[in-house]
Amino acid sequence: MIKFLKSIFEKLIEGTLFLSSTITTLAIVLIIIFLFKEGIGTFNQTPIEDGFSLVVNKNNPINELSAPEIKNIFDQNITNWKTVGGKNDSITLFNLDNIGEFYSDSAIGENFEFLPQCISDYTEKNPGVVAFVSTRYTEKGFTGKILTTPKVKVTEFISQKEWFPTAQPAAQLGVLPLILGTLWVSFGAILIALPLGLSTSIYMAEIASPKIRNILKPLIELLAGIPSVVYGFFGLVVIVPEIQKLFNLPVGETALAGSIVLAIMALPTIITISEDALRTTPKSMKEASLALGANKWQTIYRVVIPYSGSGITAATILGIGRAIGETMAVLMVTGNAAVIPHSFLEPVRTIPATIAAELGEAPQGGLHYKALFALGCILFIITMAINLIVGYISSKKKYNAK
Amino acid sequence: MIISKKVIQNKNLKEKIAFNIFRIFSAIVVLSLIAILSFITYNGISVINWNFLTQMPEDGMTKGGIYPAIIGTLYLVAGSMIFAIPIGVFSGIYINEYTKDSWYKRFIKLMTNNLAGIPSIVFGLFGMSLFVNTLGFGDSIIAGSLTLGLMVLPVVIRTTEEALKAVDNSFRLASLALGATKLQTIRKVVLPMAFPNIITGIILSIGRVSGETAPILFTVAAYFLPKLPSSIFDQVMALPYHLYVISTSGTNVEASRPIAYGTALVLIGFVLIVNLLANALRRYFGKKVKMN
Secondary structure (H helix, E strand, O other): OHHHHHHHHHHHHHHHHHHHHOHHHHHHHHHHHHHHHHHHHHHHOOOEOOOEEEEEOOOOOOOEOOHHHHHHHHOOOOOEHHHHOOOOOEOEEEOHHHHHHHOOHHHHOOOOOOHHHHHHHHHHHOOOEEEEEEHHHOOOOOOOEEOEOOOOOHHHHHHOOOEEOOOOOEOEEOOHHHHHHHHHHHHHHHHHHHHHHHHHHHHHHHHOOHHHHHHHHHHHHHHHHOOHHHHHHHHHHHHHHHHHHHHOOOOOOOHHHHHHHHHHHHHHHHHHHHHHHHHOOOHHHHHHHHHOOOOHHHHHHHHHHHHOHHHHHHHHHHHHHHHHHOOHHHHHHOEOOOOOOOOOOOOEOOHHHHHHHHOOOOOOOOHHHHHHHHHHHHHHHHHHHHHHHHHHHHHHHHHHHO | OHHHHHHHHHHHHHHHHHHHHHHHHHHHHHHHHHHHHHHHHHHHOOOOOHHHHHOOEEOOOOEEOOHHHHHHHHHHHHHHHHHHHHHHHHHHHHHHHHOOOOHHHHHHHHHHHHHHHOOHHHHHHHHHHHHHHHOOOOOOHHHHHHHHHHHHHHHHHHHHHHHHHOOOHHHHHHHHHOOOOHHHHHHHHHHHHHHHHHHHHHHHHHHHHHHOOHHHOOOOEOOOOOOOOOOOOOOEOOHHHHHHHHHHOOOOOOOOHHHHHHHHHHHHHHHHHHHHHHHHHHHHHHHHHHHO
């Protein structure tokens, strides 16, 4: 009986342990569900705020306008309907604030009760008009035409060049500058970190005496342990002003500052993983090379580095992954201008920094909020891909070693 | 003969150049670390005193201490560890002791690695969506702790697994041969031997949790809250977030700079202590296990 109870107990414990082991999978599934549920919601909405619509004269052949077109019209970059596929007629912007110029107070009504009629009247009289008004003014008896705005498309989301999610009348959701900003900063960081990191790992694995290695190793671990916000702070008070002085720039918050800070942060990842990889080289191989008359350096770059190539690649990719996902440090030093970068000496904005900077201000459930989750989805997909690639590389290596 | 001598000279010269480049680059890495540490220490040490650590912030955070931020961070560390330690250690035990080299083991490992690779800001988004909004915790210690705990879970799992892997199989076999059950073997033989390494991993993950900012931005962190939390559904201030706001968006950035240096130094000091503690434990227990 006791034995039976005991075995039940053991099974129970095993079940608990099993359940615990499923938590990571569960977490990933939940992350995917919650991230994509909100993120995909972006593409079910129009870039125009709920409760507002764009109206034109009823004889205007235009039926819908895209977000960039709306922005260009309201910024007066497009002044003729021909540009967006309509008649050759100039565009008249109608602003509700100026309604007093066209209608007397008595026509509008004391409590603006006749405002809908005024708007209706104005759009009827002016063939080239376009107005951005609340939908409650166009509910009944409206004689103009209400434009439909197409929903945000995935292709537009990725390819459009402007990120201005709070813009009126139409939010501009182009992720391209953010993606490019992220890539610029990350690859800049890898360009700096890779030579430094690989040299350090080779030095630690092959050249340094055990004594020096025992000092270096905990130092590198410490470097990995320092919080990203401290790196960001250091970047903000030291690197940013130095860059500003050195290149004589109006602001020091640039892609370069971000790359330098990220490089320091990616170093521990690159160093520890590639050092581990270098150390897996069998001693017999190294000794065979030395016995053939090769010196240490020849052995390193002809035997050790090729042998641990896949590990070094994995280290590099993981370093890039770390740089792409890093938020706080980048947020603090890159200046966060959502424009397509042209040089390292300009402010840029990365995807994680955008999320961190804007989520607090985005009303929950709105288009902006959902668009930020869509950014999270992009980030998630990128890092997932990186992980799978690294997993593939390291599994391939095992196969070769067999 | 002469040519071969030249060849040898040439290759030795190359070696010298290459090795010196490696030495210089390694020195740059170490020096930049030392530069960061000494810069923060130099500027922050004068700020830190007993009052700084135990007083509330005042005057739009240009004066006063960082007491609530320290307490907040401690709460978050404790909360996330209550979640991450049992689940992490359990699943590490399950992966290493109960699964054979099966597809399930590979799958769980893949998932753990993937979870580890997800950027911290994505955890922040997820935590906000699930804990804060869907489950209705609001910005609270519990939402932040769960988010942080989930983020640090892979670290705990991996270190537990590594620690268990390092226990020689002969111990397990000997225990089983003496008639102990699998659970008894794990509890009485394997876990005690792996304990130091597991603890080291946990300590390092505490270091990681205490410095993370992105996951707590939208789940718990308060900008300015000069009081202590009374329940797990309260917001708290946290050291890393505090450093972020006072160095970028405080009411008076220049006036709060000294406090920023002080906060940065406290954060670094915490990480440093955690690292030293982990190393010391590793060394202490390492000797003991070997002696046994």
